[in-house]
Amino acid sequence: MRGLAVLALGLAALGALPEPPSRSAADPGPPPPERVVRLADPPTPGDRTVDVVPGGVARWAGEGIALCGDARETWKPVGGACYYPVDLGQAEGALAIFREGPAGRETAALRVLPAPYAEENLEVDPRKVRLSRKDRRRVERERRTVTPLFSLRTHPVFSFPLAPPLANAPPPRNFGTRRVFNEEPRTPHGGADYRARTGTPVLAADAGLVVLAASHFFAGRSVYVDHGGGLLTMYMHLSRIDVKPGQHVARGTQVGLSGATGRVTGPHLHFGIRWRGARVDPSLLLGDPAALPSP
Numbered sequence: 001m002r003g004l005a006v007l008a009l010g011l012a013a014l015g016a017l018p019e020p021p022s023r024s025a026a027d028p029g030p031p032p033p034e035r036v037v038r039l040a041d042p043p044t045p046g047d048r049t050v051d052v053v054p055g056g057v058a059r060w061a062g063e064g065i066a067l068c069g070d071a072r073e074t075w076k077p078v079g080g081a082c083y084y085p086v087d088l089g090q091a092e093g094a095l096a097i098f099r100e101g102p103a104g105r106e107t108a109a110l111r112v113l114p115a116p117y118a119e120e121n122l123e124v125d126p127r128k129v130r131l132s133r134k135d136r137r138r139v140e141r142e143r144r145t146v147t148p149l150f151s152l153r154t155h156p157v158f159s160f161p162l163a164p165p166l167a168n169a170p171p172p173r174n175f176g177t178r179r180v181f182n183e184e185p186r187t188p189h190g191g192a193d194y195r196a197r198t199g200t201p202v203l204a205a206d207a208g209l210v211v212l213a214a215s216h217f218f219a220g221r222s223v224y225v226d227h228g229g230g231l232l233t234m235y236m237h238l239s240r241i242d243v244k245p246g247q248h249v250a251r252g253t254q255v256g257l258s259g260a261t262g263r264v265t266g267p268h269l270h271f272g273i274r275w276r277g278a279r280v281d282p283s284l285l286l287g288d289p290a291a292l293p294s295p
């Protein structure tokens with residue numbers, strides 16, 4: 001996209017509203033405000049472009065690609081392709097991306113489209129929309145526990161597509177839904193919800209290290225697995241946790257049983273993914289990677 005020399009990657013617009021309760025309230029909250037980044041290499045006219053919605057992922061495959069990057073960081077390709085996750089809260093605009101291989105450095109413009117997600121209006125008990133001071137403090141504490149996990153950049157041990165978190169998984173629902181509780185807008189839904197009876201085995205989407213297993217206010221009993229390369233999967237509202245922090249899991253390892261813990265209206269599995277900090281639609285990483293948009 002032309003003429004966009006300076007772009008803000010900030011997510012301040014997400015605000016700090018308290019997370020409402022619901023079957024879809026499990027996301028630990030908006031990411032911390034990020035500093036404004038001035039692009040060293042703004043997209044130039046004639047660059048390749050790729051259009052991605054917030055919560056989407058671009059893929060740029062090629063022979064002999066050695067390095068991928070954007071204005072903030074660089075990373076290694078996965079299975080020969082560079083992946084560029086875009087946070088659910090990313091504002092419209094263009095981001096400069098690049099890759100390096102036999103042809104040297106190639107740049108492209110990643111154009112962030114408007115969020116296409118539906119609005120969901122829910123009527124709930126007002127006390128579940130406005131938290132007590134004690135609950136707010138608890139939520140803040142838990143957010144401080146979780147947020148550093150989004151900055152982990154360990155050695156990647158995953159491959160695509162990821163394995164679904166339930167055997168015979170039904171289609172996931174609700175990613176990105178703009179939720180309005182009692183006419184008050186709240187943060188968009190940052191994960192995918194699967195209908196699941198309490199007691200259904202919940203499976204790790206790939207190999208990784210359990211970095212958090214805890215009982216949190218919104219997420220209930222929840223497990224966070226670091227797969228390296230900045231990819232983190234989250235399993236929430238569990239009735240039982242079967243793993244411990246520091247434990248290595250394989251693809252398909254049972255991490256717990258689904259349930260209805262935390263702030264929910266019914267049993268389900270909330271499956272969330274953060275990739276290099278960005279909340280992305282899990283269904284994209286469960287499908288054919290070649291179907292992702294490419295420059």
Ligand SMILES: [Zn+2]
Nearest residue numbers: 024025026270
């Ligand atoms: Zn959910």
